[in-house]
Amino acid sequence: MLESLKIQTNHFKLHISLSHTLSKYSNHILLLIAIFKSHHKSKKMIAIPYLTALTTYFSYGLLFAFGQFRDFFRKIFDWFRYNNLHGYAPICLGLEDFYIRRLYLRIQDCFGRPISSAPDAWFDVVERYSNDNNKTLKRTDKVSRCLNLGSYNYLGFAAADEYCTPRVVESLEQYSPSTCSTRVDGGSTTALHNELEDCVAHFVRKPAALVFGMGYVTNSAILPVLMGKGSLIISDSLNHNSIVNGARGSGATIRVFLHNTPQHLEEVLRELIAEGQPRTHRPWKKIMVIVEGIYSMEGELCKLPEIIAICKKYKVYTYLDEAHSIGAVGKTGRGVCELLDVDTADVDIMMGTFTKSFGSCGGYIAGTKELIQYLKYTCPAHLYATSISPPAAQQIISSIKVILGEDGSNRGAQKLAQIRENSNFFRSELQKMGFEVLGDNDSPVMPIMLYNPAKIPAFSRECLRQNVAVVTVAFPATPLLLARARICISASHSKEDLVKALQVINRVGDLVGIKYFLAEPIKQKFD
Numbered sequence: 001m002l003e004s005l006k007i008q009t010n011h012f013k014l015h016i017s018l019s020h021t022l023s024k025y026s027n028h029i030l031l032l033i034a035i036f037k038s039h040h041k042s043k044k045m046i047a048i049p050y051l052t053a054l055t056t057y058f059s060y061g062l063l064f065a066f067g068q069f070r071d072f073f074r075k076i077f078d079w080f081r082y083n084n085l086h087g088y089a090p091i092c093l094g095l096e097d098f099y100i101r102r103l104y105l106r107i108q109d110c111f112g113r114p115i116s117s118a119p120d121a122w123f124d125v126v127e128r129y130s131n132d133n134n135k136t137l138k139r140t141d142k143v144s145r146c147l148n149l150g151s152y153n154y155l156g157f158a159a160a161d162e163y164c165t166p167r168v169v170e171s172l173e174q175y176s177p178s179t180c181s182t183r184v185d186g187g188s189t190t191a192l193h194n195e196l197e198d199c200v201a202h203f204v205r206k207p208a209a210l211v212f213g214m215g216y217v218t219n220s221a222i223l224p225v226l227m228g229k230g231s232l233i234i235s236d237s238l239n240h241n242s243i244v245n246g247a248r249g250s251g252a253t254i255r256v257f258l259h260n261t262p263q264h265l266e267e268v269l270r271e272l273i274a275e276g277q278p279r280t281h282r283p284w285k286k287i288m289v290i291v292e293g294i295y296s297m298e299g300e301l302c303k304l305p306e307i308i309a310i311c312k313k314y315k316v317y318t319y320l321d322e323a324h325s326i327g328a329v330g331k332t333g334r335g336v337c338e339l340l341d342v343d344t345a346d347v348d349i350m351m352g353t354f355t356k357s358f359g360s361c362g363g364y365i366a367g368t369k370e371l372i373q374y375l376k377y378t379c380p381a382h383l384y385a386t387s388i389s390p391p392a393a394q395q396i397i398s399s400i401k402v403i404l405g406e407d408g409s410n411r412g413a414q415k416l417a418q419i420r421e422n423s424n425f426f427r428s429e430l431q432k433m434g435f436e437v438l439g440d441n442d443s444p445v446m447p448i449m450l451y452n453p454a455k456i457p458a459f460s461r462e463c464l465r466q467n468v469a470v471v472t473v474a475f476p477a478t479p480l481l482l483a484r485a486r487i488c489i490s491a492s493h494s495k496e497d498l499v500k501a502l503q504v505i506n507r508v509g510d511l512v513g514i515k516y517f518l519a520e521p522i523k524q525k526f527d
Ligand SMILES: Cc1ncc(COP(=O)(O)O)c(C=O)c1O
Pocket: 214, 215, 216, 217, 219, 240, 242, 292, 296, 321, 323, 324, 353, 354, 355, 361, 362, 363
């Protein structure tokens, strides 16, 4: 192959460079298709004001055009560099590279902001400066004390806690930060690991549970064990990336149903069961429907009762990711099953993470004893990955005890009541101000729609200037048109904190022009 390449004629070289150019353009065409698709998808979920959609497209079009224009000149000035690649294909050039350089880097100061304290209701955000138009950001020694509306600290366990912290410190002294081996090797399953698994199984009301060192890995490593070639995964269109990657890695056939739409799930199921496997049309080996308890970018609760009814009707398995709902909703913090009155016996595989309500790290799978035993023999994240850190395990055990009142206080119940009250208060006030807020009551996650790309940094920077730290999310984490700010409410926010946050968001909302639902200017009581 190499030899023959060396003796290519000019004609062939031209052909190669032509197809190279074409493939480059095809990338851009793909981006346009992705943009079009995302618009198509978004239209079904959220009614975007017509003018807003137009200006948003225009803004992205402008950014895209200027980016291309600048890239064109960069290529001319840097042409000799490309001749020095010594036959290697570029490792980081491509569509993502264009998006990162020309769109993301312009507003990167709004993302990945370093902090220098625990992510409590208030935290210290490290100030940064740049000498090169924000291409690189350098930390200063200065911090600004900000109200934290971005962490998944739903129950306030992320900061020092009178019950949890002393026990965590004790476990650190007794064990160590790491077990330095996998669960099946010697000395890595400590007494804490066994206690944690019993504790989690009891908490989520399943016979058994298995824990992992990371929530992301829990999804991405479990799905390939349970599903494979010849099986069918039916996944909500807005499922988390860890589920998407787990499903892809499993080799199973994957079909997506419209986000949180049980009717469409049923249509897809019926059609695929009738069709059977591709080409052979044999029956599927297994079918599993995967949904989340609370969708982290939408703040929506899963329509679990309807979905479970359909899954039972067609005798397919259900997999529920409770990353954002476990601990955060339900009378005793047991998640969406408790909130929506679903029997946990009807959910075959319950998954969740400890990185949100419990203020720790790691993830779990809960199910029947047979399922958990099978996973212990087969799951690579159990067999080949270092087990969860003992102090992290202790933090989870202690926080579950507080939630269930087993610490001898009613702090857990208070926290649960507080997060519910805080969330519903904050959501209804935002709505009254005229913001377009997504999600359901009781959910502590509430996205505020921004749409326009210029409004992402404007909103984020202005809030930070007024000491309120918010998270903004845009493409590719959301469809292109649907950029948003995502507020996460915590039980540790006091009423004064929430009122301050509302005052700031109200002012910034007027300034940035994101009160899309404001029919007429209403005089706010927060002025
Ligand atoms: C629905 C869902 N599943 C899984 C994860 C991954 O969990 P972790 O952050 O603990 O790795 C997340 C993280 O945000 C999530 O939102």
